[in-house]
Amino acid sequence: MKWKKRNVRALADIICGNDDFGTVFKYRSSSHLTFFFEDCDLEFVHDGSTRWIWVSDRLLEVFDDPPAGANVPPAGFIRIVRTLLNKRDATPSDPDRSKALASLNAVITDEGWEAFYDDNGIAQLRHIQTNSITDIANPHRAMTKAELERRDQLTAYLDQCSEDDLIEQVLVPLFKHLGFQRVTVAGHKDKALEYGKDVWMKFTLPTLHVLYFGIQAKKGKLDSAGLSKSGSANVGEIYNQTLMMLGHEIFDPETNRRALVDHAFIVAGGEITKQARNWLGGKLDAVRRSQIIFMDRDDIVNLFVVNNIALPKSAVELEDDILF
DSSP states (O other): OOOOHHHHHHHHHHHHTOGGGGGTSOOOOHHHHHHHHHHTTOOOOOOSSOHHHHHHHHHHHHHHSOOSBTTBOOHHHHHHHHHHTOGGGOBTTBTTSHHHHHHHHHHHGGGTEEEEEOTTSOEEEEETTTTEEEOOOOTTSOOOHHHHHHHHHHHHHHHHOOHHHIIIIIIHHHHHHTTOEEEEEOSTTTOSSOTTOSEEEEEEOTTSOEEEEEEEEESSEEEOOSSOOTTEEEHHHHHHHHHHHHHSEEEETTTTEEEEOSEEEEEESSOBOHHHHHHHHHHSOHHHHTTEEEEOHHHHHHHHHHTTOOOOHHHHHHHHHHHO
């Protein structure tokens, strides 16, 4: 990231708690600047030099780190924003940190970013031009109590929703939020135009090359049993649908041309057993095997929660019914 010098200086003053910023941001002496960057998982130790100059130089180092993706700033910058806006650092003159948020945004919006608090009170960053939210969304990290509650809500919803609901209320919002474009449900209800896929979508790489994806979704467990129980789907059926998906062209109206699916997501609202994965991998040749991506219930739920995507309305209503 390339920032204007005046904005680097202003952000350094915010971190130091200098001048006008000292009323809403903590004043940080030499040792406390070191502690601040430790909280941001950055190994910077203040050397006793002029604080704002030293912090400015450290910020330039952070900005030089490779970004996490298109329109996503370096992870260090995201951690700095979250640490600055931590609600535990509220001051008597700014108990809800609204003044701190406004002061920080006055600097970073000039560089194309906007900070805000999500429903859990955690600071997030939005890329203004694309309106995309940047996050260090690790689905395998420890979750907060509120996130665990949302996870339970979504799990209960997946237990009772239909296959169409899984696709339209869960998968479509999820993949749109993750940056996929043209997420299109492919005639799932009438089965006429599926050609082995329930959804197709595309993803634009930072090089502006485009990859096309298809999704084959099943509501319940995906196993390899000879005779599947109620609520389960057999991987043999998935095998035939996967071959159809990878072999049939899709039409992209934005480019006015046809394209083959580059990768196929096999998604299950329940578990995908190890036997099912191995059976399908053994049936497909090496080239097509590399095109398959598996997602089971845990993958869906964890990604949904850590990305702070709004739960389907029916999931919230279901939780209310359980409570009352």
